[in-house]
Amino acid sequence: MPLRLEARPEPSRAMLWLSPVLAAVLAAAGGGLVFAALGYDPLVALRTLFLDPLSTLDGLTELGLKATPLLLCAIGIAVAVQAGLWNIGAEGQLTMGAIAGGGIALAFGGEGHWWILPAMLLAGAAGGAAWAAIPALLKTRFHAHEILTTLMLSYVAVQFLGWLVHGPWIDPEGFNFPQSRMFEADALLPVLVEGTRLHAGVLLALLAVPLAWALLARTVAGYRLRTIGLAPRAARYAGFSAARGTWLGLCLAGALAGLAGLCEAAGPVGQLQPLMSPGYGFAAIIVAFLGRLQPFGILLAALLMALIYLGGEQLQVSMQLPIAATGTIQGMLLFFLLASDVFIDRRLVRVARRHA
Amino acid sequence: MSLHRRPLLALPALLGAAALRPASAADPFRVGFVYVSPIGDAGWTFQHELGRRAVEAALGPAVKTAYVENVPEGADAERVIRRLAQDGNQLVFATSFGYMNPVEKVARAFPKAKFEHATGYKRAVNLATYSGRYYEPRYLTGLIAGRLSKSGTIGYVAAFPIPEVIQGINAMLLGARSVNPQAVIRVIFTSSWFDPGKERAAADTLVAQGADYLTQHTDSTAVVQAAEEKGVWCSGYDSDMLKYAPKTHTTAVEMHWDDYYIERVRKAIDGSWTSGDVWGGLASGMVRLSRVNPALPAPLLEEVAAKTEAIKSGRLVVFAGPLRDQSGAVKVPEGKALTDPEILSMNWFLEGVQGKL
Numbered sequence: 001m002p003l004r005l006e007a008r009p010e011p012s013r014a015m016l017w018l019s020p021v022l023a024a025v026l027a028a029a030g031g032g033l034v035f036a037a038l039g040y041d042p043l044v045a046l047r048t049l050f051l052d053p054l055s056t057l058d059g060l061t062e063l064g065l066k067a068t069p070l071l072l073c074a075i076g077i078a079v080a081v082q083a084g085l086w087n088i089g090a091e092g093q094l095t096m097g098a099i100a101g102g103g104i105a106l107a108f109g110g111e112g113h114w115w116i117l118p119a120m121l122l123a124g125a126a127g128g129a130a131w132a133a134i135p136a137l138l139k140t141r142f143h144a145h146e147i148l149t150t151l152m153l154s155y156v157a158v159q160f161l162g163w164l165v166h167g168p169w170i171d172p173e174g175f176n177f178p179q180s181r182m183f184e185a186d187a188l189l190p191v192l193v194e195g196t197r198l199h200a201g202v203l204l205a206l207l208a209v210p211l212a213w214a215l216l217a218r219t220v221a222g223y224r225l226r227t228i229g230l231a232p233r234a235a236r237y238a239g240f241s242a243a244r245g246t247w248l249g250l251c252l253a254g255a256l257a258g259l260a261g262l263c264e265a266a267g268p269v270g271q272l273q274p275l276m277s278p279g280y281g282f283a284a285i286i287v288a289f290l291g292r293l294q295p296f297g298i299l300l301a302a303l304l305m306a307l308i309y310l311g312g313e314q315l316q317v318s319m320q321l322p323i324a325a326t327g328t329i330q331g332m333l334l335f336f337l338l339a340s341d342v343f344i345d346r347r348l349v350r351v352a353r354r355h356a
Numbered sequence: 357m358s359l360h361r362r363p364l365l366a367l368p369a370l371l372g373a374a375a376l377r378p379a380s381a382a383d384p385f386r387v388g389f390v391y392v393s394p395i396g397d398a399g400w401t402f403q404h405e406l407g408r409r410a411v412e413a414a415l416g417p418a419v420k421t422a423y424v425e426n427v428p429e430g431a432d433a434e435r436v437i438r439r440l441a442q443d444g445n446q447l448v449f450a451t452s453f454g455y456m457n458p459v460e461k462v463a464r465a466f467p468k469a470k471f472e473h474a475t476g477y478k479r480a481v482n483l484a485t486y487s488g489r490y491y492e493p494r495y496l497t498g499l500i501a502g503r504l505s506k507s508g509t510i511g512y513v514a515a516f517p518i519p520e521v522i523q524g525i526n527a528m529l530l531g532a533r534s535v536n537p538q539a540v541i542r543v544i545f546t547s548s549w550f551d552p553g554k555e556r557a558a559a560d561t562l563v564a565q566g567a568d569y570l571t572q573h574t575d576s577t578a579v580v581q582a583a584e585e586k587g588v589w590c591s592g593y594d595s596d597m598l599k600y601a602p603k604t605h606t607t608a609v610e611m612h613w614d615d616y617y618i619e620r621v622r623k624a625i626d627g628s629w630t631s632g633d634v635w636g637g638l639a640s641g642m643v644r645l646s647r648v649n650p651a652l653p654a655p656l657l658e659e660v661a662a663k664t665e666a667i668k669s670g671r672l673v674v675f676a677g678p679l680r681d682q683s684g685a686v687k688v689p690e691g692k693a694l695t696d697p698e699i700l701s702m703n704w705f706l707e708g709v710q711g712k713l
Contacts, residue, residue, distance in 0.1 A: 058442070062435055162547060166517060166713075175477055176519050176703040177453065195465075197434070268431035271457065274516070274547070278428040310435075316424045317439050323394060323426045 002351045011344050019340040026340070027333035034328055040319060048318055049311035049329065059310065061198035065268060066306035069094065069277065071205040072260035073284030074302055075212045076253030078293040082216060083249035084229035089135070089150025090257040091281025092157035093128035097258025098265040098276045099161055100127025102180065105266060106169060110184035120187060120266055121204075121259065128258015129251040131157060136250040140243040146250065154281065162274045169272060180272040189266045201263030206299075208256060213295040225249060257281060290337060308333060384420040385447070385625045387411065388440035390433065391425040392452035392575075393550040398595040399575040400549070400611070401425065404451045404474075407613030414618045418625065429454020434461055441466040447624045449617070450474065452549075453518070459483065470624055475520060477700070481631055486616060489637035490520065491527035491699070492667050493609040493645050495674045496660050497591040498531020500606050501569040502539050503656050504589045505532070510541045511562025513572040513579050515549045517713045519702045521573045524609075526706045527674050528571065533708065542567055543711030552578040563588060580605050596646035603651070610646040635696070639668040675699060680707040 031049070032042035053059040073090040080087040087093075101124035108116055135149035166178045174181075189199035216222040228235040228245040235242065264276050287305050291298030312326035389408050391401040408421050422445060427436045433455045440448050441462055447470045450459040456476035463471045463483040475487045501510045510532060514521045525543055532539035542565055544558040555574050559582035562570060570590040572579035577600040583590030584601035592600075592608030616634065623629040636642030645664070648657060666672035677688035681704045688694055694702075705713060 058438075065431075065435075159547075175701040178516060178518060182457065264431060268434060273430060273454070275428070275430060278430060278432060309432075313424060313432075313436055313439065317388075317422060317436070317443055320422060 003348050004351045005346045006349045008345055008347050015344045019344060023336040023340045026336040030332045031329040038325060048314050052314050053307060053310035058196055061193050061196035062310060063306050064198050064202045066309055067302040068202045068205045069260035069264055069280040070284050070287050070305055071302040072208060072256045073281050074287035074298045075208050075295055076256030077284055077288040078298055079212055080249040080253040081293055082229050083225040083245050085249045086147045087150050087253045088147050089154040090284050092154030093131045093254040093257035094261035094277055094281050095157040095161050096131040097124040097128035097261035100124055101262035102265045102272045105183045105187035106180055109187035112186055116187050120262055124258045124262025125255040129255040132250040132254025136247045139246050165272050165274055178274050182271045188270060197268050199267040201267050209295045209299050384418055386445040387419055387421045387621055388445035388448040389423040390427050390436055390450045394426050398577050398597055400594045403594050403611040404613055407617040410614035411617045411621050434458035437462045441469045470629055479631055484631040486634040488611055488643040489635060490609055490643055491523040491674055492638045493643050494524040494527040495531035496645055496663055498528035499535055502532035502535040505569040507566050507568045508536055508539045509567045511567030511570045512541050512543045513555050513558040513574055514543055514545050515574045517545060519700055522702045523699060524573050525709055529706050529708050541709045546574060550575040552576040555579050556582050605649055606652060607648045608646040610644055612642055682707055
């Protein structure tokens with residue numbers, strides 16, 4: 001009997017809640033099958049993947065640490081998407097944020113000024129925003145699409161960082177290896193839980209959630225952004241400037257990504273390296289859509305994504321599962337989540353067979 | 357009532373006892389390995405994996421090893437190394453340069469565990485470093501390239517312009533120029549240790565620019581596969597890559613960590629492990645040429661064998677003067693040679709290397 005996907009008259013509230021549950025069950029079942037096929041106990045493996053990272057204080061703090069850059073970048077991406085802007089270049093903005101803030105750390109760190117960290121945070125956000133302002137300018141002036149410009153500028157930013165740490169900012173005592181000096185203690189974000197790596201940056205990320213929500217849902221500026229995104233022509237009739245929306249959306253996204261980069265540099269990394277992020281800016285795109293572009297949803301999605309990373313590592317460390325297997329499970333979970341979401345707006349119906 | 361309460365009261369004591377229980381003689385010694393790329397079946401990480409397997413084979417039930425592959429250099433590495441230590445691994449090998457600062461931090465947090473870091477320079481009481489003099493066999497592949505290349509142009513795909521990579525490029529040129537004074541090397545950097553697509557594109561570009569001998573200082577087999585398709589000679593890196601280019605692969609600069617790992621784990625078990633730095637050359641067996649292509653002419657093989665012995669015995673010093681840099685300035689005068697610290701911080705190309713740092 002043939003089946004067909006049909007649009008629902010309105011989104012299903014039941015599926016809105018059921019979809020993540022369904023996805024988790026399907027991913028657990030699929031993952032269990034893969035583990036069993038590889039000769040591992042599926043229950044032990046699933047527990048290692050999803051529960052072990054959460055079972056210790058150390059694991060919980062690492063989860064927060066890993067989720068921080070994802071959360072910051074994803075919220076920025078989501079705000080931009082709500083304004084109809086596709087910011088694919090969070091990775092580059094993150095890198096520029098790390099450069100701008102890290103530059104201050106390298107110039108003034110160790111001198112004991114009280115303003116170093118605030119200045120680094122500001123510079124980080126400003127660096128990311130400035131990098132995102134280039135696509136904003138190109139879009140408003142020349143109608144260059146931001147998907148291309150933001151993505152291409154990511155590579156430029158990474159190359160720029162590479163040049164800095166190979167050249168002017170290289171550690172003079174580092175045997176010519178491409179990395180900066182380690183930041184001094186006064187240029188590092190304070191650690192929140194003694195003995196772990198969880199730093200104050202996580203508070204910034206958590207603060208960004210209600211702020212982004214308030215901006216989108218409770219302010220005129222947010223209303224304008226969403227209108228521009230949903231109905232550009234209506235926005236124009238209402239006198240909302242699309243150009244201003246482009247500037248605001250992209251620069252805000254850039255600032256948050258830049259902050260993420262600074263938090264990595266002044267947090268767990270503690271210096272500038274050729275690569276500041278293992279692709280957080282790109283993973284955050286998945287996180288933003290997984291969180292349905294809503295700040296609180298993104299918080300959950302960032303935690304889930306971080307958990308998947310940590311669990312994947314844990315599977316390798318304690319069960320010696322090959323990395324490809326953990327990648328398969330991660331992919332399956334994301335696939336089922338997005339696939340289940342299809343049923344929020346659509347439903348399966350049987351197609352009555354037509355007789356010729 | 358009291359019957360019920362007793363187990364509850366005993367619980368903390370039991371937990372405490374479990375935590376304090378010393379490792380008994382029957383417990384295997386646990387060793388962890390951190391890899392920067394997927395293990396695959398050739399390359400830098402694969403050679404370390406061979407070393408891990410050799411440890412398991414040699415020491416049997418006395419050891420239990422664990423590994424984590426594809427760990428990015430950066431913030432994640434510290435967590436992985438820490439987790440391995442927390443998990444009870446008493447000796448952890450961190451096998452990529454970018455793990456240096458993370459492994460140093462973890463070593464400080466776990467003073468009872470021992471750590472070894474490949475290719476780095478930061479050491480502590482419980483943190484040793486080890487690396488190979490890859491430039492020695494690299495010189496030999498340069499000699500082969502100098503004899504086989506008709507255009508005299510060697511194409512070199514390299515990851516990052518760090519000293520270890522620059523040493524190899526300069527040594528290859530010296531080997532090539534020892535038999536062909538006109539030989540030059542063209543270099544393309546890929547800014548990644550493992551990116552088969554980029555490595556392949558770089559190899560194609562180099563051949564288009566006239567290179568008829570290819571080699572790489574990256575972790576995949578893309579460059580030798582490109583050489584095989586283009587029909588130009590090549591030499592691999594890290595692993596024997598003959599099976600990926602059976603017609604054109606001359607030999608490879610091969611790393612061999614088995615003996616080192618077995619010795620270090622043995623010492624850690626019997627308590628004689630101490631921190632330090634090991635930089636093994638051809639004489640140590642840590643680096644060597646892999647099996648050679650049967651198509652190579654016998655006189656060339658004899659020449660390579662003679663030079664190998666000369667390097668091993670110290671009669672041939674790779675970085676001996678006179679050496680000029682790209683600007684023509686004399687870096688090492690006749691009769692002198694680079695010292696180890698100078699080699700370790702090498703940041704200049706020889707005259708004859710075409711490429712910018």
